[in-house]
Amino acid sequence: MSSTTCVVVWVSCGSKLENITTTTHQKSVVKCSNNNNDKIRFTSISSAAVAAASVPSRSSEEKVYEVVLKQAALVREQRKRRTIEIDDDFMTNLHLLNAAYDRCGQVCAEYAKTFFLGTQLMTEERRKAIWAIYVWCRRTDELVDGPNASHITPTALDRWEQRLNDVFQGRPYDMFDAALSHTVSNYPVDIQPFKDMIEGMRMDLRKSRYNNFDELYLYCYYVAGTVGLMSVPVMGIAPDSNSSTETIYNAALALGIANQLTNILRDVGEDARRGRIYLPQDELAQAGLSEEDIFNGKVTDKWRNFMKGQIKRARIFFDEAEKGVSELNSASRWPVWASLLLYRQILDSIEANDYNNFTKRAYVGQAKKLFSLPAAYAKAFLGPPKLTKMIMR
Ligand SMILES: CC(C)=CCC/C(C)=C/CC/C(C)=C/CC/C(C)=C/[C@@H]1[C@@H](COP(=O)(O)OP(=O)(O)O)[C@]1(C)CC/C=C(\C)CC/C=C(\C)CCC=C(C)C
Ligand SMILES: [Mn+2]
Numbered sequence: 001m002s003s004t005t006c007v008v009v010w011v012s013c014g015s016k017l018e019n020i021t022t023t024t025h026q027k028s029v030v031k032c033s034n035n036n037n038d039k040i041r042f043t044s045i046s047s048a049a050v051a052a053a054s055v056p057s058r059s060s061e062e063k064v065y066e067v068v069l070k071q072a073a074l075v076r077e078q079r080k081r082r083t084i085e086i087d088d089d090f091m092t093n094l095h096l097l098n099a100a101y102d103r104c105g106q107v108c109a110e111y112a113k114t115f116f117l118g119t120q121l122m123t124e125e126r127r128k129a130i131w132a133i134y135v136w137c138r139r140t141d142e143l144v145d146g147p148n149a150s151h152i153t154p155t156a157l158d159r160w161e162q163r164l165n166d167v168f169q170g171r172p173y174d175m176f177d178a179a180l181s182h183t184v185s186n187y188p189v190d191i192q193p194f195k196d197m198i199e200g201m202r203m204d205l206r207k208s209r210y211n212n213f214d215e216l217y218l219y220c221y222y223v224a225g226t227v228g229l230m231s232v233p234v235m236g237i238a239p240d241s242n243s244s245t246e247t248i249y250n251a252a253l254a255l256g257i258a259n260q261l262t263n264i265l266r267d268v269g270e271d272a273r274r275g276r277i278y279l280p281q282d283e284l285a286q287a288g289l290s291e292e293d294i295f296n297g298k299v300t301d302k303w304r305n306f307m308k309g310q311i312k313r314a315r316i317f318f319d320e321a322e323k324g325v326s327e328l329n330s331a332s333r334w335p336v337w338a339s340l341l342l343y344r345q346i347l348d349s350i351e352a353n354d355y356n357n358f359t360k361r362a363y364v365g366q367a368k369k370l371f372s373l374p375a376a377y378a379k380a381f382l383g384p385p386k387l388t389k390m391i392m393r
Contacts, residue, residue, distance in 0.1 A: 118335030228252030235332035251324020297358030
């Protein structure tokens, strides 16, 4: 790793820019004074700057970007095909392994039909690996969101993390774990994003308010940005991609963040009924809104304006994500485009509901969903890079 480059974080937001330079970090940060509208682009970063990470004033974006760099480096170094000894007793038997993956596929098909369909074009090996990761994520989410959520304690999450360590060491506890053990032995998937997702669940147990976007960003990374980082090593990067691995991981992270922000905006009413507000408190106050306003659930002009800003920000993350999709292996692009197009339409639906996300659930209708699949297919296989190449030939 080079130690000569420096961190440059550009946050651009319309015309109002404020330049802050912190020499200890060898870092130049251009910060936006209006949180509703910030755009984040990381251009380069150094290990020296990363080493200076103990300085307490780092933003969540900076902390998360360190993880992005680490994941990108792992793939670059091709630390693939780590040979993990999978417990003989449990599964030297290929038949059992296939059965484990089939069960993962069934869970995917049950919980996320469109996504399951989208995985059908991936190579069989990749498809199965993505299913195994999906099932682990779904199970992790269910711990705090599922029917037994009220019994979940930090100790239970510690045990889940210990189990994760075992899975990565080739000691699975059940069939789903076995599929994941195999997947992580086969692809350069790092344990960090998995641990971070569990950290997000811990956060959910102890926190129901977010002071500002920086805090919310960290939560979004933990529960969703991590999914992007887990998936890229399996989906693979196109052999002819000219983008840096960091850029691609950054886009993957952005898609997770965009999805989670959208999920939050869709579920404001539902979350409030559980006593939770996943919205930046400082931005609510700036918009003249109080907690009571959220709990009362009345759509006012103040609320509409606030929501416009939040939707705009989510769309910026989707735009950031778009830059990376075409860099993925061609067979992996379809499910990613499908996920991006479908989730982004939830934002349109919130607008169509006149910003009533208190009592109306924004959703993408069946017809729009069906239309999105060929649209995603077209983007995956007829996207600009290919067309350009065809024209140039
Ligand atoms: C192709 C593809 C989409 C692959 C990802 C597959 C995968 C491993 C998904 C796991 C999703 C999961 C169960 C996460 C647990 C936490 C959670 C529930 C997060 C929310 C998902 C939406 O779920 P749902 O609508 O069911 O929410 P409720 O539980 O009902 O509230 C999230 C909003 C986040 C999911 C995040 C992603 C799908 C990120 C995808 C990013 C990539 C695949 C990277 C793509 C790469 C580039 C370069 C852009
Ligand atoms: Mn959930």
